[in-house]
Amino acid sequence: MNTQELIITWATPFFFVLIAIELMVARLRGRRAYRSNDSINSIGLGVMSQIAGVFLKLLTLGIYAWCVEHLALFALPANSLWVWVSGLVLYDLLYYWLHRMGHEVNILWAAHVVHHQSEEYNLSTALRQTSTGGLLGWVFYLPMAVLGYPLQVFVVIALIDLLYQFWVHTEQIGKLGWFDRVFCSPSNHRAHHATNDRYLDHNYGGILILWDRLFGTFVEEDDRDPPVYGTRSPLHSWNPLWANVEVYWATAVEAHRASRWRDKLQIWLRRPGWRPVDVAARYPRPDYDIGREIYNPPMPAALATYCLVQFALLLGMATHFLGLTAHASLGTLLGYALYMVASLSVIGALMESRRAAFWLEGARTLLTAMLPLLFGRWFGVDPLATPAALALLVMFGLSALLLPWLGVLRAAVAAAPNQRVPG
Structure with a gap:
């Protein structure tokens, strides 16, 4: 078990304690924060992500280690505080661009969509992670390897950035004033997960929301327009395998239907939802209904x-x-x-x-x-x-x-x- 897996394993009981606290607070407020089917699906997808990560280490860590050893411009010391601080800031910036491209490039959205499929928003949603993100996501962090950030620094920093994002997946914490203007917060991240026109494709920051303010992708949560969660093409399934391949399959089908080879390629690289003109004409889709009934099959x-x-x-x-x-x-x-x-x-x-x-x-x-x-x-x-x-x-x-x-x-x-x- 590597350092990242060890820390996540030890952190798991802490996650469930916080989930229990969130559940208790919601009940005291007369709110329903969890559904067992949705939570099992979300946490199960997190389990699958950890399992897949075991087999994707060669891509996620192996290539990084090779680049540090053979391509690094500097030999940055792992025992220096400024290396850790600057590394965390740089990692968060690179995460912003990975996250943003995950919403703007269809083949990256196919991996990231898993995290957005839940129509609930609670701490179990934070654990809902993709099993295929490691196939391409590692590319965005290679600048850190080229600059010479040691592998052990990269691994711990990546874990810090990931663990920070756990607590922002809740509706039980309101707006936090100045904190919302600097950091990713529950309010900022609720807007990120929303499918409302106002919020769609905004607030990509992992720890710092300053990146969104800098690059023009920030939007503030508006109490007059409460976030509606999920995706604009609802999953309608509790199958974790289908959750991971849903968009890959849909995109492959659309590519097969396209008559031009250019369209067959660019459908993977254009924004999610883009369709070739001939495909859209022959296979029209219904408009997105934000007031749709959430997926909740009856279960004894x-x-x-x-x-x-x-x-x-x-x-x-x-x-x-x-x-x-x-x-x-x-x-x-x-x-x-x-x-x-x-x-x-x-x-x-x-x-x-x-x-x-x-x-x-x-x-x-x-x-x-x-x-x-x-x-x-x-x-x-x-x-x-x-x-x-x-x-x-x-x-x-x-x-x-x-x-x-x-x-x-x-x-x-x-x-x-x-x-x-x-x-």
């Missing part, structure tokens, strides 16, 4: 509780997965990653109350219950202690036994569509 309370319990178990497994990265084989990590992604996808399908999801979840829970006991091992744990194997047998065996009853409840809710059960 018992099924919501089941999904929360299974998701909690997967969070524990995710921590175990990250702990294995320093010594486990590539095959073990790939197998564990596939199991985690498949499990998160099945839970997403359960929250959509898809009939096939109950069969898939039955297969998943039975295999998780039986195979560790039969083979005496678990991913990265060989041999697996008998008490641990029995614990998996009991937990996931009971889960499998609950599924027929949950399926009956799902059918009852589906038969009474007007009786919506909150997620």
Whole structure:
């Protein structure tokens, strides 16, 4: 486990404490800040992002390290305070441009869109991160490598910038006066996540909002026009895999439909929403409806509780997965990653109350219950202690036994569509 993964792992309990506090404050104010389906989806996407990051280190860190070693103009000392301070400011500036291009270039938006898909705005939204951002995002930080900022400085600074942005994803903190004029704040970032015409594509700063003021992309939150969250092409799914590929797929389809080769290429490089004239004429889209109903398929309370319990178990497994990265084989990590992604996808399908999801979840829970006991091992744990194997047998065996009853409840809710059960 590298430094970044270690710090995020240790910070995770702190994240959940703050989420619990936000939930409590919202309830005391008579507000509903969370829906279990949306929060599971957001945090699950954060888990997938961490899993993907394990396999993208060569791009995100390996190329940076090579550039520092072979292309650096200066040998900046890692023990100098000014290197750290200047590095943080420079990183935040480069983040501003990555973030801005993530809204202005379609292929970059395809990765960044994941963070904006939630139609809620709370601290779990902060954890909603892309799994594909590392494919191209590393390019924007190469100036730091060329200037000679050491890898260990870059890694910690990147983590500081990321962790700072956690607390600004809340509606429970209002405007903060002078702070809003200098730093990215909850008010500034609420405007960034909004789909209202007034706010769209503004406030890209990570720590400092000064970059937006300098480059003309700042907008102030207006109480007369409350932010409406999500994207202008709503996801309408709890599937974390689809959340990550949605825009890539839609863009590939549009490129295939375009008749001119120039359009097939530039659709990836133009602003999100741009369409070739011939494609727009043959495949018109409805106008964006800001007053649309949010995506919230009916789900029995018992099924919501089941999904929360299974998701909690997967969070524990995710921590175990990250702990294995320093010594486990590539095959073990790939197998564990596939199991985690498949499990998160099945839970997403359960929250959509898809009939096939109950069969898939039955297969998943039975295999998780039986195979560790039969083979005496678990991913990265060989041999697996008998008490641990029995614990998996009991937990996931009971889960499998609950599924027929949950399926009956799902059918009852589906038969009474007007009786919506909150997620």
